[in-house]
Amino acid sequence: MLWCVGSGGRMTLAKLLLPFLMLQPFSEASNQPPSFNNYFFKTYLLIYENTAIGSSVTQLRADDPEGEPLIYGVVGEEAMRYFAVDRETGVVWLKLTLDRESVSQMQVEFSVSDSQGVVKDTVNILIGDVNDNAPSFHGLPYTVHIPENTAVGTSVFMVNATDPDQGTGGSVLFYFQPPSPFFAIDGARGIVTVNRTLDYETTSAYQLTINATDQDRWRPLSRLTNLAILITDIQDMNPVFTNLPYSTNIAEDKPPGYEVRKIRAIDQDLGRPRGIGYTIISGNTNSMFALDYISGSLTVNGQLDRENPLYSAGFTITVRGTELNDDRTPSDAMVMTTFTILLIDRNDNAPTFNSSEYRVRITELAQVGFALPLFIQAEDKDEGVNSMFQVVLTGNNSDHFTISPTAVQGRADIRVRVAVPLDYEKLRRYSFSLYANESMSDHVGFARIFIDLINENDNRPIFSQPVYNISLPENTPTGTPLIRILATDGDIGTFGTVHYFFNEEPDQFSLDSRTGWVGLRAGLDYELMRRFTVTVLARDGGGEETTGRLRINVLDVNDNAPLFQKEAYLGMLRENEQGPQYVARVRATDEDSPPNNHLTYTITSASAFPEYFDILMQEGYAGKGPLWKGHRPLFCCKVLLSKPPSPLILKCFSNCRFVLFVPSQDENDNPPTFSLPSYIVKISENIIAGATVLFVNATDLDASREFGQASLIYSLEGSSQFRLNSRSGEITTTAMLDRELKAEYILIVRAVDGGVGPQQKTGIATVNITILDINDNAPGWSDEPYHANVVEMSPMDTDVLSVLALDPDDGDNGVVEYRISPPNPFYTISNSTGKIRTTGVTLDRESADPRNALLMRTIVISASDRGTPPLRASVSTTVFVNLLDLNDNDPTFVNLPFVAEVLEGLPLGSSVFKVQVEDPDEDNNGLVTMALQVGMPRLDFHLNTSTGVLTSTAPLDREQIAQYYLRIVAHDAGSEGGALLDVNDETPTFFPRRYNVSLQEDVPRDHAVARLNCSDNDAGLNAELSYFITGRTCVSYERRTLALPPNG
Template sequence: MTKGSTVGNLAKDLGWNVRELARQNVHVVSVAKMQYFGVSVENGNLYVNDRLDREQLCDIAPLCFLNFQVVVENPLNIFHITVAIQDINDNAPQFLSDIINLETSELTLPGTRFLLGKAEDPDIGANSLQSYQLSPNQYFTLEVRQRKDGNKYAELVLHKPLDRESEQMIHLVLTALDGGDPQKSGTAQIWINVTDANDNPPIFTQDLYKVSVHENSPLGSQLLQVLASDKDEGTNAQVRYEFSNIPANSQKTFSLDPIHGIISVMGPLDFEETKEYTMTVAAKDGGGLVTHCNIEIIVLDENDNAPEVTLASVFSPVPENALSGTVIALINVNDKDTGDNGKVTCYLKDDLPFQILSTSNNYYKLLTEGSLDRERSPEYNITIMATDKGTPSLSKHKTISLQISDVNDNAPAFEKISYRLYVPENNPSGASIFNIKAFDPDMGQNAKITYSILSSNIQELPISSYISINSETGTIYAQRSFDYEQFREFQLQVKAQDGGSPPLSSNATLRVFILDRNDNTPQILSPSQEAKGSTSFEMVPRSAEEDYLVTKVVAVDADSGHNAWLSYHLVQATEPALFTIGSHTGEIRTARAFAERDAVKQRLVVVVKDNGQPPLSATVTLNLVFAENFQEALPEMKNQSRDSEVQSDLQFYLVLALALISFLFLLSVILAIMMKLRRSGNPKFLQCFAPVPHATAGPVFPPNFEDGTLPYSYQFCLSSESQRNEFTFLAPNVQIADSLLCGEKCEVPFTGNSENHVNSQVENVDKVSYLE
């Protein structure tokens, strides 16, 4: 049949849906090297795919079958197909030799047989060799005989004595006919040489010799020895052996010793190609007489073929959630040997979650066994071992690379369930404070993690005003600057969700602790800081002894820990040796008893420091008055009050003094020059701006003295007498212990009873003291 010819319709025979054939991937699987048939996915026809030669495929077998499988995927199914190859008469009978030379003695008796050999016709049945015909002659007739294997051969039978003198060479034509339609034939020319008398032909010891040989026998191995004897003498008794009518496949395989009749192996034997050899050996004596015997050589199988493993179908990749028993591959295993040598066992080489099961006709299924996990093993190299039962056994392996596809079966996992995060206060807004990370062993979109904040324990404002998170990287940012004194910790839940379908997620708790920084100065609670310009006083009895508790400085710090540890230090005092302060308690105590030489008024400056790095501090000034009662301390408090006002304006006057000094220096230079120029004039020119009427009347102050300010140049106009005056001002129940113009307890008699005059003098002295 020509290539493409339709053999049958499988779709019709098997009830297939023609429209589904392409999707089901219907295809032919065969272990043969040639694919003689194919299946059309368009109509389901089984067609001839390559030229068929029955003689090549099946040799002389009376029945010729081709076996193959048709595999249908989605769902998987296998159909075993057997096609019988029918013979046609495409071969004519053919003799191994076109010329047959025979030699016989004229004394050959009638009835003597001459083997003519056989013609070969590779066809079978009626198309094979059926008969032989001999051309008409007077000496010989033709007799057709049949061997055990069914092959027919011809023998020439002498029915009339020969006469060499009348006819030395006889020519005959032998025709071989088959039974085909039309009939085909083949011919061979027979030449018979009639020799002189030799009346005893050689005789073999056996008409049939049988021998078995292993297919792996080495070249040169001796198989058997044929032996023929001749009763004649001389050259007529000398026997030589030769192959007669030997098949073509035997000529290169076996050799025959013409003298001794030993048959040896000359070429390789292969049981899988030829299982049995039949041939004829002729024994010819020196007189030309020939005798034949038949030889049968049986080849024994050896385990010389390893099993062949063929992959019919492979399904890769396989999802990791595939059920146990899912088909992975369809495998065909074939061994050309026979018997136990051809029996094959299939198994998996390694301990893997797969199993292999036999189906039919040497087909096996590779199935999953148990669950798969891509995260543990994304790929499997499955080695299938096929071992026969020969001795020694032979094996072959086939490796299948199987990919496992991912399924979203793993939720993102954090390194910890709970995290603790410490953030110093006063952090910059928008700064990254932490990076939280979750891991997903899946791949692709199933491993793409998105981060979000689920909830928090902050009730006042949404968590987004405090904390934000980068949804891709998990970086956490502070949205504001934290204040430890406002709140010290808060808690939130972070969610990590993958991109699978459906998505999987997990949560982690994040506790944020705000760390304190030294950003608050100590606050002094006692003594209280009063309004600007006012002065506070503490009265200490003059009779106070050593370690007398004068007062206690109390301070607090809004920070915590080391930053809130306070220490007290006395940095300035009128009499440093008179007082001590507890560095941790803030208690101010007398270091010794009050002495008469000590000033009544004492000014202490206390610094309160915290333990931060760098430390912050606050100061407080304490004014102490040594007095036994309030009336005694009142005048000192009044003077101190005015000093406090001066202290509050000290900064302003410092700036003013710089400008005034510059101005007065320039004015002094100008006045000095003018005094040089007018030395001959009035010497009173520079004196006090006005004459002094009475020396005892005291200095004359400029008009603006009422506001407490004296020009620098005017101070030079004060007479030495007025500068030597000492004043004592008396007030009811008030003693002035320290005067800015007099020493301690200096008294100057004063004449006059006018109270207004006394008050006026006190006021003037106070103003002069203020200027100094």
């Protein structure tokens, strides 16, 4: 090739074929310039900005009329920085990176030349856009302050971001990464609005990440920036107390000014907290405490005394904390708290009695154990060991009474009881000192007790002798004092004054009721009555009586002529007499004494049993054989009387005949006999004192008044609760009865006749008295307190426990019925046995309902008897139920979903987040462990299995991984499903039951003989087996070598 340059500066390229070349001269005037024929010279050339350096962007094409060789080029320094042109081919390649956002178009001048000259032409080059720019934020950094009461929906900020790319690559959308529950952003406009109510006290600042992303379809680009939203505090929170609770205990002897507690509250509006003013609202009885308005110091303001009833239960104080405005005036923001201050006891009180002097009058008949009607209360107002004291009764004869209790803590009612039988006649008045002595100090309480005995008629009159005997002639003048009857009574006063009476007033005798002198009221006649036996009564001022016997023997005076005085003489015959006995004397006008009364008698005839009778000539009529009651009581005899003459007798009768009636004389040969050998009676225990129980009656077959029915005296043995009227046989009560103390009495009643000494006869009967019950006792609880263990979720009719109330009454009055009161939906009780069972309503130990939680754990039982009307126990009993936990609750994550924002570049091991999980079960059932789920593609974190703290284990790089999604699994340590408490109710069983083993005789010692297979269907310890060889055996055995392997 040859280059040819003309005078015009044009270059022309020509080919030279040397072998055939012929030189011909050019003519400048005839050579035409070349011209570009590319279309873009007339329009534009589009080159995309991402075209790589060195890439061919186009090829210049030109035509030369002469067909000369052409040379291509680019013109201009600036154009040559971007483009290079192959001189021969016209290929244009890129030398410098294009950036549409810097230069969106350019005009480049290209040249083409031939031998004659150069032709230039300009190309408009448009830089084609590609999405090579991420959006850019303007006005960084983004920080905005908004008040916490900003309304939801309010615009608080506008994000400004642009993207220089064109089209969708330059269209920007905004969103929060991650989303914020409290704020929203308009994706197109970038306007940030409040999405949820804000609270400065909960979160005072929000760090939001804004993602601005262009909308390129194929390769969207994004950029992140942070928006700090700072919440400014407003006064919308009440203050809150710190270091609660304020309840405390202080000694009662703390002086005024002593600081009890420091009350402190803070303003929860943390942005600009205000001061607090403190005030006591209630509970400050008698202003015993002072509270400093500013400092909150609570101090003692008076003299405390735990024993003061106003302070003994402590103080329940309510304190108000009020936020103060800038001018120290109180605002509307306030908080109140209530707490207790209990006073600790000091031993500053001596025991005291409720009175300094006690007086009482009691009957001398008060039984041993009788409690005196005194209200004695001893009290030490101190507490605990400070209130322990001993009660002592001192004074003369203090052993006649006992006190209880003798050891007291706090307060007690002191009972004074009779210790020995009392006797008004020995000691009428008691005077004692009652001391209450503290064991820990020298404090002493003192009181006086005066006891006056009431005189009771507790002594019967007693005769000086059981039988008074006197003999007097029948001619004793009337009005003559005969004998003095004397009885004494151990009582004093009116009850000891004795008066005397005849049981039946005789015509012949008189009795001075005051002196006891017996006088002759009427003349006696020996022939009519030779002996008088009268019953004398000695009656004291209280009506108690004692009987005595007075026997008056009439002595005969021989002052009568021997004349028959009667046509019929009454003679006396003793029964059952074996030998001869005198029956009667037949006398004349008087029964003269021998020898003037010596008569001769002859029986001429007898109406019956003549062989039994004979007569002495001078002694009268006598029987010669025994006579008993079965014989006829009267005998008619004819007697011929003859008598020697007497100086006093002017005339004698002889051969006189008359009829003699001879009744048999009564001997005391029959004992009293009760109508029944045993009396059975039933009385109610509420019978009043003095009421009649029954009448006992005895009969005596003896006919005389002396030994027969009229002579009977009754007496009673067996109980002081009853009294027997000695004459009428009436048994009455002396006091109120109590069946629960004694349900049956066996009494011995005696009836004695008028015999004396060995001749006295006695009849005996028993009285069985059964006390019928009334409903006078309420049931009382036994074995308190009651505690039971129940597994939660227990099925219906699960046994809880049995309660027991006892009623000492009888029959239905003592039958106790139980009920749950108030009703409890979880439990039922047998009204007869007291057994408590579950109803089947779910027992959930973790129940959040406080009422159900209380009902599941406390069962209030009342008891009443079946009496009419029924009586209830004075106090209900409470069964405290301990609900045993089952693993019936799964662990629960708190505050899901878990979202954590972490700055990249944190040091390894940094805490990222704390996972909170709850399990309301107890012990192992509620012990939760956590773990990251196995099999996750990448574990850049470590989770503490117990605390739930998540820490980083690898460098965090947002550009590599912007978000992690972790799955956490929580397990409790309890067993699966419900747990049943095992009862050892299964017996171990061998399989097989019989083992047959054959051994060679030379097997070595410790050779294994057999393997035992035994199982037990119980669980836990109840299923652990131990083996023993029983009976005589030559097999040695070591217990520890035998066990049941897991595989059976």
